[in-house]
Structure formats: structure tokens, C-alpha cells
Amino acid sequence: MLVATLAVLAALAEIALDVGTPLELDLASIYPVPLLLAAYARRRALLWSLSLLLGIAALAVYELNVASAIPILKDELLFNRLIDVVALLVTTTVLHVWLRSLDLRESQSRLLGEQNRRLETANRMLLEHEAQILRQNKELSRRHQDALASSARTSRTLAAVSHDIRTPVQAISLIAEMMRRTGEDPALASRVPQMAQQLQGNAAAMVSLVSDLLDMARFDSGHADLKEDTFALDELVSAKCRELAALAQTKSLTLVAHAPAASLWIRSDRGKVERVLSNLIGNAIKFTALGGVTVNVDLDGSSSPCVRVTDTGRGIEAHALQHIFDEYAQAGKGDGERGWGLGLAISRRLADALGAAIEVNSELGNGSTFTLTLPRRCVIDIAPLELPQSFGDRPAS
Numbered sequence: 001m002l003v004a005t006l007a008v009l010a011a012l013a014e015i016a017l018d019v020g021t022p023l024e025l026d027l028a029s030i031y032p033v034p035l036l037l038a039a040y041a042r043r044r045a046l047l048w049s050l051s052l053l054l055g056i057a058a059l060a061v062y063e064l065n066v067a068s069a070i071p072i073l074k075d076e077l078l079f080n081r082l083i084d085v086v087a088l089l090v091t092t093t094v095l096h097v098w099l100r101s102l103d104l105r106e107s108q109s110r111l112l113g114e115q116n117r118r119l120e121t122a123n124r125m126l127l128e129h130e131a132q133i134l135r136q137n138k139e140l141s142r143r144h145q146d147a148l149a150s151s152a153r154t155s156r157t158l159a160a161v162s163h164d165i166r167t168p169v170q171a172i173s174l175i176a177e178m179m180r181r182t183g184e185d186p187a188l189a190s191r192v193p194q195m196a197q198q199l200q201g202n203a204a205a206m207v208s209l210v211s212d213l214l215d216m217a218r219f220d221s222g223h224a225d226l227k228e229d230t231f232a233l234d235e236l237v238s239a240k241c242r243e244l245a246a247l248a249q250t251k252s253l254t255l256v257a258h259a260p261a262a263s264l265w266i267r268s269d270r271g272k273v274e275r276v277l278s279n280l281i282g283n284a285i286k287f288t289a290l291g292g293v294t295v296n297v298d299l300d301g302s303s304s305p306c307v308r309v310t311d312t313g314r315g316i317e318a319h320a321l322q323h324i325f326d327e328y329a330q331a332g333k334g335d336g337e338r339g340w341g342l343g344l345a346i347s348r349r350l351a352d353a354l355g356a357a358i359e360v361n362s363e364l365g366n367g368s369t370f371t372l373t374l375p376r377r378c379v380i381d382i383a384p385l386e387l388p389q390s391f392g393d394r395p396a397s
Helices: 002-019 032-040 044-068 071-184 186-221 233-249 270-286 343-354
Strands: 228-232 254-258 262-269 292-299 305-311 357-362 368-373 379-384
Touching: 002 032, 002 044, 032 044, 032 071, 044 071, 071 186, 228 233, 233 254, 233 262, 233 270, 233 292, 233 305, 262 270, 262 343, 270 292, 270 305, 270 343, 270 368, 343 357
Parallel strands: 254 292
Antiparallel strands: 228 262, 262 379, 292 305, 305 368, 357 368
16 A cells, blocks of 8 residues: 555656656656556556556646757657657556466465365375274274184183083982982982982082173173172171082081181172182182181281181192183193183182282192282271181081
């Protein structure tokens, strides 16, 4: 706007100066200067307006001053004025073309810039789409690996369960056959109680295995909520020992539980604590051939309630201890290889859910001790115990 104003003022100043100057000086030759300012201001309409104004002014000034000019130079001065007018037109045309080329170049530049922005947007969207595809591929790969791992885990579980369930089923079938024969031979009637006890023990083993499978399914589906209750830990251990006494008797093992000096009342998920105790005591009975299993309820050095399950079995090799809580971990080699099943893996998961810990100490040939330590915050009362300090069943060998 300022440059355009300067162009108009310059044109008017030139006209005014030309009016008072002799024609011989030909000031009309500098008339194109305002046109340059108009072109710099990018005003094509102003450019042509000033060109027309200055052309008319050049001829008008000639008519006003021609009387004072030397007669012999009149034709030459008129010719100069006409040349000045033509120069104005040529300058205006050239500047007009130059402005049009600038506009065209700017238009092309804007169009190119817009196309570049569109290409950048499309490229960014393409990159985002590619990143999304990569994320989806990673997620699909992860799910594929999870599915393969789940399938492999399921296959191992089914294979191990089919192996573990075969023993009690065969025993039940054999005992049932023996009981049928006993019905045909009254002389064998004295063996019925023993066979019934063995039948009960094998049935309990199958129930424990099914419970392990259900627990594993609940963990895999994410349904393992805590349901806290208040109960006496020593009474729970005593009841669990009485429940598993038949299983110990089928192997001619002793099952002894020792109570603390005072009854331990705790607040925790009774069902999960009971499942852990079932797995620990059941495993101890399962892998003990001679002797027995001892269960102790006590407080550890930090006043946390703990249950120790000690057996007189063959013990666990040192290299197997770090895998003892894996699903269907194996202990032993060759013909003596044996699977620990799901019990210990489930016990570890249950203990983690309870905020508890399970530790194992074992030496090959000297038996094993599994210790369940509950958090100290679980203890709500320690009452004097009126019962004898040794409780539970002690089956005869």
C-alpha cells in the first residue's frame, strides 16, 4: 500500500516538474520510474492507470509548452514526446508480462506446496497405517505364540493327567474285581475293609487330580478371586490330615500332625489355603514309599504362620529343585523318572494369590520339607490350645 502511494505521488511530482521545465530537457523520459514502483507494489491496474496518465501528461505538457519552444525544434520535441509515450507503453507491457509471470510462478509454487502437503499427509497416513500393521502383526504373532504355548501346555497336561489318572483307575478296577471275587468266596471277607480303604484312597487321589485340573482352568481363565474368612490354621491342618489318612494307610505310611502351643487364628482364603495343604500333603504321601509324613504348624522367626510338611521319601535331586514348581516337572532319570504333576505348580500360584510363599528343602535319600509361610498380617489371634499338641491320625503300618 505504501509503495503504491509512493508511485502515485512520484507520477504527480514528475508531471508537475515537467510542466515548469522547458521541453528541451525532455523530463518525460523519466516517466517510467513510477511504473517501476507500481510494478514493485504488484498492482497491474495501477500500472496501466499511471501509464495512461503519464502518456496523456507527456502530450499535454508538450501542448502547454510548445509555444515557448524554439520553432526549429518543435518537430523534434514532438517526436521525443511520442518516443516517450511509446517507451511508457513498452515499459508498461514488459512490467505487465513480468507481473503475470510472477503470479503464474507463485500460483504454481502454491499448487506445488499444496501437492507436497497432500503427499506429506498421505505419506504420514501410510506410515501410520504401516505402523498399525506392524503392531497388528506383532499382536498376531504374540497371540500365535501364546496359542502354541497354550496348545503345548494343554498337550503336556493331558498327557501327564492321562498318565497320572491311569494308576488310581487301574487300582480301583483291580480292587473292585477283588471285592467281587470276595463276594463269591466268603473266606476272603476279612480283606474287604482293607480293600475298601485302598479304594477310598485311590478315589481321593482321583478327586485331587480333578481338583487340580479345575484349579488350573480357573487360573488360566483369570478367575482366582480371594474370599477371606476367619479360621484356626491348626484345626484346618488337623481336618486335612484326617481327610488324607486313608491315602496314607493304603501305602502303610504314618501321617502325623503337630499343633503349636497356642491355636493360630488367621484371616485368609480358607479354600485356597486348604488346596495348598492338600497338594503338599498329598504329594508327600504320593512320593513316600516307607516311613511317613509329618505336618507341623508354627510361627517362624518373624511371627508369620507357617506349615511344614516333611516326608521320609527319596528326596529331590539338586538340579530338579529349581523346576519343582513347574507344571509337570520331572524328578529322577530313566526308569525312576516321576512327574510332580500339577499340584506344586498350582500351590505356587495359590500361594502367590494369598501373598504367601512356598519353599522346599531336600536332599537325595533324606526326604523333603515343603514350607508354606503365610503373611504376618493374616494372624488375628493366638489363643491357648486346649487340645493335645499332637493331633491328627496315626495310621497303623
